[in-house]
Amino acid sequence: MAVRNILLVTASILGEHGQSRALAAHFKAQLEQRDDVQLTERDVVTLDLPHLDGEEMRSWMTDPAERDAHQHDLAARSDTLIEELLAHDLIVLAVPLYNLGIPSQLKAWFDRVLRAGKTFRYTENGPVGLVEGKRALILAARGGQYAGTALDTQTGHVNSLLGLMGIQDTDWIYAEGLNMGEALRDRAMGEARQAVTHYVTERL
Template identity: 40%
Template structure:
């Protein structure tokens, strides 16, 4: 088993999502001692896509410049980590009712027509199939699945669009209202995750 462990919280050691992703990864490793883990802290910086990225990565010139090769290499590295993984463990704290900018940038880097998805006569088809994603969803006040939660549905959709349809959530939500209850809900969900 190959695990890709991603964190996106800006709160460092105080992050609940980082604690949960570590717990999820540890549980998977305990059940699969030979599992390998690739770790990436998205808070260290994921470049946003822009016009230069589009020219380099999406338009794929036959003779890319050195700067274009750098942009292609960054995107390819993110994508290869996903392609190589069997399980993605993703920390997704909710900021302003949505996912973090870093996590959005990462999704933009890996959502590539012809590589992670393709368009067919019957509609889009995800190409990153056979993978599982476990999302550590944390929020101070936004309940998972509520009308105010624009994070979990978006994540489920984007991952599914690229072929990752087995998506589970370990949610510690409403932490500002009752932290102990939120953590208890997360622990219960974590206990139910099949390793």
């Protein structure tokens, strides 16, 4: 699938000091050589999305013609983010590992783009994704070394969240052991940057 539009989602509470943000910056730098793609950036931390609650979910279930002004504003959070996601071919998630999970800000984003009737639907055989023709790249930055172990609950979780929408074509680039000494950190980030460069030159 040809990639023309890329959505880069960052989720580091450390801002420019985050290692996942550094990987995102390297990804952006590699795109500077390309004039055939368009990049949109979305920092879910600055979106300041609240935790999803029943009132907001009920706004989705209310016919648009019957929503009051407050319900319209609540539903617009999800509508806008879904429209943005659907407008892009490749979804790049720069994801730090916080307490063995994804940042709560990223979960709040997923809670708005994962919406029954919009990005997936329920059937007698279970949920079916409605988002077609998309790919995902996850840039995972971690203080410890977890990939392939029982403590890596993040990889399966993110794959399941994307898969629920129908995004099954996913690639992961890990930078691990970043808090386990300077030498290991530098090696891991160097290898991750090389993997990002290879992805941009060979997969896009």
